[in-house]
Amino acid sequence: MGFKRPECLTKESMHYCPGCGHGIIHRLIAEVIDEDYKESKIIGVAPVGCAVFIYDYFNFDFVAAAHGRATAAATGVKRSIPDALVFSYQGDGDIAAIGTSEVIHAATRGENFTAIFVNNGVYAMTGGQMAPTTIPGQVTVSSPYGRDPKVQGYHIKLCEMLVPLDGVAFVARTSIHNLKNIEFTKKAIKRAFEVQMNNEGFSIIEVLSNCPTNWGLSPSESMKRIENEVLKYYSLGIFKDKGRGI
Amino acid sequence: MKLLMKGNEAIAEAALRAGCECFFGYPITPQTELLQYMAKKLLKSGGVFIQAESEVGAINMAYGASSCGKRVMTSSSGPGISLKQEGISYLAGAELPCVIVNIMRGGPGLGNINAAQSDYLQATKGGGHGDYKVIVLAPSSVQEAVELTMKAFELADKYRNPVMILGDGMLGQMMEVVEFDDNYQPQKVEKPWAVTGDRNREKRVTNSLYIVPEELEKHNFKLREKYKKIKENEVMVEEYLADDARVIFVSFGMCARIVKSAVNRLRQAGEKVGLVRPITLWPFPENELKRYASKEEVEFFIDIEMNLGQMLEDVKLSVEGKKTVHFYGRTGGMVPTIQEIMDFYYSLKK
Ligand code: SF4
Numbered sequence A: 001m002g003f004k005r006p007e008c009l010t011k012e013s014m015h016y017c018p019g020c021g022h023g024i025i026h027r028l029i030a031e032v033i034d035e036d037y038k039e040s041k042i043i044g045v046a047p048v049g050c051a052v053f054i055y056d057y058f059n060f061d062f063v064a065a066a067h068g069r070a071t072a073a074a075t076g077v078k079r080s081i082p083d084a085l086v087f088s089y090q091g092d093g094d095i096a097a098i099g100t101s102e103v104i105h106a107a108t109r110g111e112n113f114t115a116i117f118v119n120n121g122v123y124a125m126t127g128g129q130m131a132p133t134t135i136p137g138q139v140t141v142s143s144p145y146g147r148d149p150k151v152q153g154y155h156i157k158l159c160e161m162l163v164p165l166d167g168v169a170f171v172a173r174t175s176i177h178n179l180k181n182i183e184f185t186k187k188a189i190k191r192a193f194e195v196q197m198n199n200e201g202f203s204i205i206e207v208l209s210n211c212p213t214n215w216g217l218s219p220s221e222s223m224k225r226i227e228n229e230v231l232k233y234y235s236l237g238i239f240k241d242k243g244r245g246i
Numbered sequence B: 001m002k003l004l005m006k007g008n009e010a011i012a013e014a015a016l017r018a019g020c021e022c023f024f025g026y027p028i029t030p031q032t033e034l035l036q037y038m039a040k041k042l043l044k045s046g047g048v049f050i051q052a053e054s055e056v057g058a059i060n061m062a063y064g065a066s067s068c069g070k071r072v073m074t075s076s077s078g079p080g081i082s083l084k085q086e087g088i089s090y091l092a093g094a095e096l097p098c099v100i101v102n103i104m105r106g107g108p109g110l111g112n113i114n115a116a117q118s119d120y121l122q123a124t125k126g127g128g129h130g131d132y133k134v135i136v137l138a139p140s141s142v143q144e145a146v147e148l149t150m151k152a153f154e155l156a157d158k159y160r161n162p163v164m165i166l167g168d169g170m171l172g173q174m175m176e177v178v179e180f181d182d183n184y185q186p187q188k189v190e191k192p193w194a195v196t197g198d199r200n201r202e203k204r205v206t207n208s209l210y211i212v213p214e215e216l217e218k219h220n221f222k223l224r225e226k227y228k229k230i231k232e233n234e235v236m237v238e239e240y241l242a243d244d245a246r247v248i249f250v251s252f253g254m255c256a257r258i259v260k261s262a263v264n265r266l267r268q269a270g271e272k273v274g275l276v277r278p279i280t281l282w283p284f285p286e287n288e289l290k291r292y293a294s295k296e297e298v299e300f301f302i303d304i305e306m307n308l309g310q311m312l313e314d315v316k317l318s319v320e321g322k323k324t325v326h327f328y329g330r331t332g333g334m335v336p337t338i339q340e341i342m343d344f345y346y347s348l349k350k
Helices: A022-035 A050-056 A070-082 A092-098 A100-109 A159-163 A177-197 A217-233 B007-017 B032-044 B055-066 B076-091 B118-125 B141-159 B169-173 B215-232 B251-268 B286-294 B311-318 B338-349
Strands: A042-046 A063-065 A083-089 A114-118 A168-175 A202-208 A237-241 B002-006 B023-024 B046-053 B072-076 B098-106 B110-113 B136-139 B160-170 B175-179 B237-240 B246-251 B273-278 B280-281 B301-306 B325-330
Touching: A022 A050, A022 A083, A022 A114, A022 A177, A022 A202, A042 A050, A042 A070, A042 B141, A063 A070, A063 B032, A063 B055, A070 A083, A070 A092, A070 A100, A070 A114, A070 B023, A070 B046, A083 A092, A083 A100, A083 A177, A083 A202, A083 B055, A092 A100, A092 B237, A100 A159, A100 A202, A100 B055, A114 A177, A159 A168, A159 A202, A168 A177, A168 B325, A202 A217, B007 B032, B007 B141, B007 B160, B007 B169, B023 B055, B032 B046, B032 B072, B032 B141, B046 B055, B055 B072, B055 B076, B055 B098, B055 B141, B072 B076, B072 B301, B076 B098, B076 B118, B076 B160, B076 B301, B098 B141, B098 B169, B098 B237, B118 B160, B118 B280, B136 B141, B141 B160, B141 B175, B141 B215, B141 B280, B160 B169, B160 B251, B169 B251, B237 B251, B246 B251, B246 B286, B246 B338, B251 B301, B251 B338, B273 B286, B286 B301, B301 B311, B301 B338, B311 B325, B325 B338
Parallel strands: A042 A063, A042 A083, A083 A114, A114 A202, A168 A202, B023 B046, B023 B072, B072 B098, B098 B160, B136 B160, B246 B273, B246 B301, B301 B325
Antiparallel strands: A168 A237, B002 B175, B098 B110, B136 B280, B237 B273
């Protein structure tokens, strides 16, 4: 591919803060679609959160859902157009707090779409509040003394929660803090889409990402933080790939 | 074809005949038979039926399917409709057609499962956030529920707007003979906005987000124009023995049926009374009521509801203070009797 702009991205310049992981993850999705699904029907389901304008950046159809409801909306979409490649793109507030019920049940039903879950540990769009994914000790504007599990409870591990469900075909947690992991993320997206198009069931990729703005770090420092702090709490890997016996 | 059917099932059957392709629901009394009927029929016919994890899930699945251009229905009762309000606001904001059935029960809160008209305000005044309107149809018999359900799908597509069938537990649970027109063919409507995933055209997005204030205002003005058009074209009302009436009863839904019997009995006793029954609760038949209010021989109005006067405001606004509007209502799942209504009338005539 080199450094050509993927064809399924529009020319729109993205609104994300400098160094934000959303841009990288968008590009990876675009590359996978360009490589494997050039002619396919594609429908994205947009979240509420920093990625709320995602539909501006891709040149295929989108349905913009209410906060947390992307997996319910995607259920309606995929059931209506079963031959389309359907993915929801959601932040951690969206999918792991207000939308927990929707994602668990879409997964349990084995809905044939892919959820792309961007975990940066904060509610980014509303100004950096504690998210269900905020790790112990992490300071946010709504956990100003650091998340204390005795007070605010623990961080949620959505992937680990979904693995035992029979409707779930593919679960991976990846990261974008370095080149190796960016490549791994792309591979995971590729495989998740493949699993979906084989009608194997629900697929989800949790991507550990950064939020330099709300973390109060430079882009490169924020990548280091993923490596040094976030990875202690969230292990990476393919947790489930039914079709390959994982 | 003539059939003896329960109201809930008749609504479901009407929806299927109107081309409903997707149903998303969650069990709640007294509408559950509707969901069960859809489960039985839609899955077999290749349609989409999902018993969702919650009403929130159901309405958002409906949002997704409607975005794809499908004919979509969801149904519930008061407490469940409260949960659906978030999604209804989004449907209205994104201009998506959807038929929503509310078989009302007693409220507030958990209330009870008996017939009541406790959700009039929620249904007609928005219910969710933002400046929006839902077309609300209120049948007073199972046959009419069938006809209005079919109409609801047409209106939803025509205006790209949610349409609500507002019935009560009595309508949902009672059995009546209904007739279906076996030759009815649902109109196929072009939906050039529908998200289908096709790549060989301009992309399509269904969305209710307008971050720039000027754009959101423009969108809201556009919606207002649409609502104006609906108001001009879609008002439905039944006027019963009202032409020469000196006292006008106003009532909707199943309650209006009891009032109708009271009107008949009062007529037999020589009283000049009539009934005006709004069939569309939004748009409300303001002009029709205004017309009666302007008539010299009309002495006053009596509004009868199975709540504490939720429609009363609309009746009073329409009457514009020209005549007095009295109110009689039962609530909590209590149904007024013909005798009660007559007694109330006579107490006012004294
Ligand atoms: S606030 Fe954080 S997540 Fe949102 S765009 Fe900025 S850096 Fe990215």
